[in-house]
Amino acid sequence: MSxxxxxxxxxxxxxxxxxxxxxxxxxxxxxxxxxQGENGAGKTTCMKVMAGLxxxxxxxxxxxxxxxxxxxxxxRRLINYAEAxxxxxxxxxxxxxxxxxxxxxxxxxxxxxxxxESMGVDIYVNNPVSSYSSGMLKKLSLLLAFTGNxxxxxxxxxxxxxxxxxxxxxxxxxxxxSANGVSFCITSHQAxxxxxxxVTGTLKVAHKNITLS
Amino acid sequence: MRTTSAIxxxxxxxxxxxxxxxxxxxxxxxxxxxxxxxxxxxxHKALMLGFLGNxxxxxxxxxxWTSYALKCVGFILKTFQLQGYDFLFPTLGSVGKPARIxxxxxxxxxxxxxxxxxxxxxLMMAVQYQYYVSAALIVVLNVANxxxxxxxxxxxxxxxxxxxxxxxxxxxxxxxxxxxxxxxFLYELLTNFPRRIVSTxxxxxxxxxxxxxxxxxxxxxxxxxxxxxxxxxxxxHMQLMVHHRAFDDTYLNFMxxxxxxxxxxxxxxxxxxxxxxxxxMVMITVNGxxxxxxxxxxxxxxxxLSLLILFRCLLYFPKMNPEIHVRYTMxxxxxxxxxxxxxxxxxxxxxxxxxxxxIFFKKYRSYEPYIPPxx
Numbered sequence: 001m002s003x004x005x006x007x008x009x010x011x012x013x014x015x016x017x018x019x020x021x022x023x024x025x026x027x028x029x030x031x032x033x034x035x036q037g038e039n040g041a042g043k044t045t046c047m048k049v050m051a052g053l054x055x056x057x058x059x060x061x062x063x064x065x066x067x068x069x070x071x072x073x074x075x076r077r078l079i080n081y082a083e084a085x086x087x088x089x090x091x092x093x094x095x096x097x098x099x100x101x102x103x104x105x106x107x108x109x110x111x112x113x114x115x116x117e118s119m120g121v122d123i124y125v126n127n128p129v130s131s132y133s134s135g136m137l138k139k140l141s142l143l144l145a146f147t148g149n150x151x152x153x154x155x156x157x158x159x160x161x162x163x164x165x166x167x168x169x170x171x172x173x174x175x176x177x178s179a180n181g182v183s184f185c186i187t188s189h190q191a192x193x194x195x196x197x198x199v200t201g202t203l204k205v206a207h208k209n210i211t212l213s
Numbered sequence: 214m215r216t217t218s219a220i221x222x223x224x225x226x227x228x229x230x231x232x233x234x235x236x237x238x239x240x241x242x243x244x245x246x247x248x249x250x251x252x253x254x255x256x257h258k259a260l261m262l263g264f265l266g267n268x269x270x271x272x273x274x275x276x277x278w279t280s281y282a283l284k285c286v287g288f289i290l291k292t293f294q295l296q297g298y299d300f301l302f303p304t305l306g307s308v309g310k311p312a313r314i315x316x317x318x319x320x321x322x323x324x325x326x327x328x329x330x331x332x333x334x335x336l337m338m339a340v341q342y343q344y345y346v347s348a349a350l351i352v353v354l355n356v357a358n359x360x361x362x363x364x365x366x367x368x369x370x371x372x373x374x375x376x377x378x379x380x381x382x383x384x385x386x387x388x389x390x391x392x393x394x395x396x397x398f399l400y401e402l403l404t405n406f407p408r409r410i411v412s413t414x415x416x417x418x419x420x421x422x423x424x425x426x427x428x429x430x431x432x433x434x435x436x437x438x439x440x441x442x443x444x445x446x447x448x449x450h451m452q453l454m455v456h457h458r459a460f461d462d463t464y465l466n467f468m469x470x471x472x473x474x475x476x477x478x479x480x481x482x483x484x485x486x487x488x489x490x491x492x493x494m495v496m497i498t499v500n501g502x503x504x505x506x507x508x509x510x511x512x513x514x515x516x517x518l519s520l521l522i523l524f525r526c527l528l529y530f531p532k533m534n535p536e537i538h539v540r541y542t543m544x545x546x547x548x549x550x551x552x553x554x555x556x557x558x559x560x561x562x563x564x565x566x567x568x569x570x571x572i573f574f575k576k577y578r579s580y581e582p583y584i585p586p587x588x
Binding site: 015016017051052053054055072073074075076077079080081083086087088089090091092093095096099100101104105126127128130131148 | 294373384387388391392394397400401404405460463464465466467469470471472473474475578579580581583584586
């Protein structure tokens with residue numbers, strides 16, 4: 001069997017003294033996963049831990065050999081994350097952020113430009129994010145998640161606030177990237193459209209642990 | 214039923230005067246408090262006749278009035294960008310243009326009123342004492358200061374994303390210039406907290422000016438004296454460091470997902486403080502290059518930057534609140550002060566740099582904002 005795309009070993013996360021996550025072991029093969037859980041169960045915390053945004057105890061391996069601790073830069077090159085409610089400095093433009101992501105994560109600029117056009121981000125990309133609506137901001141953060149050459153993309157509530165055209169584009173992108181070997185972990189309180197996406201497995205966050213079903 | 218102008222007056226005019234109470238208190242003290250009550254009228258009469266009869270003085274007064282007009286314009290434009298004030302766009306946008314222009318004029322003149330009152334009295338004096346050219350200049354300037362902002366308000370309503378006055382320039386810059394991460398915090402200060410950085414820089418410049426003045430009066434120059442002044446200047450920047458941490462915590466969390474090496478993060482941090490301290494470095498160079506060799510200036514700059522970076526790095530201890538931070542910075546400053554007095558400047562710089570680097574490389578990846586437990 002091939003290496004799991006992501007493996008969590010003894011991952012623990014506390015906020016002060018309150019334990020939020022305690023995952024002894026979790027290995028996910030390539031695929032598209034739907035991460036489910038009640039409000040406050042720890043879905044976003046789990047995603048932030050996986051994306052290297054917040055410190056945690058334990059270790060996460062990508063592709064079997066890229067460690068979150070020993071290869072922090074390579075690790076971040078392989079995993080992308082789009083927040084549920086993205087927040088950026090008000091004075092930055094979408095283009096500032098896009099350039100920053102492309103300069104650090106690398107990847108095909110042409111492909112990103114195409115996605116930008118199909119999602120309609122190119123229309124407002126030169127404006128400061130302070131002038132964006134929540135939907136525009138969400139589309140920008142989704143676009144940023146598709147920069148570089150990730151092996152795993154984490155999408156936190158990607159279905160909310162975006163318009164139907166962008167939603168169609170998003171489903172299309174997930175299918176295309178998945179066919180090219182990129183895995184996805186998606187949280188959503190709404191059911192993922194079965195006609196648009198075939199989910200490999202469902203992850204449930206409960207009692208501080210994640211189980212695959 | 215409340216009229217639209219009454220509601221807008223509550224949003225703009227009342228807020229303006231409440232927010233600027235301190236400013237007006239200082240202004241009133243300077244205008245009316247520094248002179249004996251019995252001589253107040255003759256003092257102001259002499260002051261007005263002074264600028265009415267002297268064009269250079271009049272130009273200075275007109276510049277002051279225009280800067281106040283800019284303050285008024287800035288306030289109104291900024292109100293549109295405040296959280297919770299988005300409703301102004303659809304509501305004012307729905308008002309017919311002639312009525313809207315009248316509303317703008319009403320709001321702007323209401324907050325520009327202190328200048329209009331003073332200029333009106335000066336105008337009467339000018340006519341009485343036959344300073345007709347000065348009278349015309351006062352009228353033209355104040356009419357202009359009441360009219361040109363209206364165009365900016367109209368533009369703001371049509372282009373909500375324009376932050377500065379020069380919309381075209383801003384759009385051109387946005388298309389052709391990408392802001393590097395090292396400038397993010399400085400942009401934040403200049404766009405959202407200009408008063409904070411301007412006041413810090415004014416105090417810092419004041420301390421350095423005083424340092425040079427004291428040494429000049431005493432007819433001596435000691436590099437250690439300058440370094441003590443620089444240390445005080447660095448400590449004035451502490452409020453900006455705490456703000457820097459809050460800014461990173463709130464807005465730059467997304468950068469933790471970017472594949473950036475720790476050393477690049479550290480270089481960026483150093484870059485922020487080098488750029489931030491540039492005005493002081495220019496001021497020190499201009500005032501000190503004839504008094505000390507280049508090596509001396511470099512020592513002073515390195516001391517300042519090392520202190521700035523260490524003080525910022527201390528904030529990577531999550532529980533380091535502003536109060537504890539002050540204690541540690543004071544303690545560090547005392548140690549460095551004695552090392553400087555003993556001519557151990559470079560060992561002090563090396564120690565500061567080593568401490569900063571150790572703290573940063575150990576703490577950066579494991580740092581997360583501290584949330585105090587509920588009692």
